[in-house]
Amino acid sequence: MMKRYMLCLLFCACLLCSGLGAASATPLKAVTESWAPYFGPELENKGVVVELANEIFKRAGYEINVEFIPWTRAVELVKRGDADLLVGAYYTDKRAKAMAYPENVLVTSNVLFAKKDKGISFSTMEDLKNYTIGVQKGAAYGDEFDKATFLKKDAATDRLAGIKKLMADRVDLMAGPKDVVLYEMKKQFPGKADQVEALSPPLSENKVYICVSKKHPNYQTVVDQFNAKLAEIKADGTYDAIMKKHGFSAN
Numbered sequence: 001m002m003k004r005y006m007l008c009l010l011f012c013a014c015l016l017c018s019g020l021g022a023a024s025a026t027p028l029k030a031v032t033e034s035w036a037p038y039f040g041p042e043l044e045n046k047g048v049v050v051e052l053a054n055e056i057f058k059r060a061g062y063e064i065n066v067e068f069i070p071w072t073r074a075v076e077l078v079k080r081g082d083a084d085l086l087v088g089a090y091y092t093d094k095r096a097k098a099m100a101y102p103e104n105v106l107v108t109s110n111v112l113f114a115k116k117d118k119g120i121s122f123s124t125m126e127d128l129k130n131y132t133i134g135v136q137k138g139a140a141y142g143d144e145f146d147k148a149t150f151l152k153k154d155a156a157t158d159r160l161a162g163i164k165k166l167m168a169d170r171v172d173l174m175a176g177p178k179d180v181v182l183y184e185m186k187k188q189f190p191g192k193a194d195q196v197e198a199l200s201p202p203l204s205e206n207k208v209y210i211c212v213s214k215k216h217p218n219y220q221t222v223v224d225q226f227n228a229k230l231a232e233i234k235a236d237g238t239y240d241a242i243m244k245k246h247g248f249s250a251n
Helices: 002-023 048-059 071-080 159-167 178-188 219-235 238-245
Strands: 026-032 062-068 085-089 106-115 132-136 152-156 173-177 196-198 204-213
Touching: 026 071, 048 062, 048 085, 048 204, 048 219, 048 238, 071 085, 071 204, 106 159, 106 178, 132 159, 152 159, 159 173, 159 178, 173 178, 178 196, 204 219, 219 238
Parallel strands: 026 062, 026 085, 132 152, 132 173
Antiparallel strands: 085 204, 106 173, 106 196, 106 204
């Protein structure tokens, strides 16, 4: 009887400890738009960046909930403090006024896309001045390109709208992250994706960040903990394992 009583007490103690452990995780609201193959609701564990973020924040004592919404809305929510994290952002001076940047999780390249039959090539920004270039509203592509106000840029509300304009010859070129645009083209235009090519040189090589809203009362602590746990998962091999699982090599 006593043995059964002690086992019951032990079982209850384990449940209590488990409950306390779960309750101790501080929730953080994260927002972004779908950016496959790096992150998106249809990807395994919502993609490599979200899986990395989950692992990093879990080790730091946080639990994140990622919501996929239009990019411009996601940026505004984080600026206002209505969301804590912006997933998958490039660095811009404007964003840095409202968001803190920890260490980057990935490096990607932004390029220009064109129909192969157009025969377009370029070396400098000046070479592009006679073309209409599709961009996404609110997106950054690299300092030189972003500041080239003499270029004719046609802003679309989202990336898919921009791709459709390129395929319909409504723009001559389209700027975008190489892996992401190629993935979406193959998904949305499986029989026509090979009609499009990524041009060289790239517009930029960009570090990808998970930004923390400066409206969060402890944003610097969150940044410091993120950096410490990112270094930890790189040191113990977890970072490489997650990258490889999703088909990427470590940066």
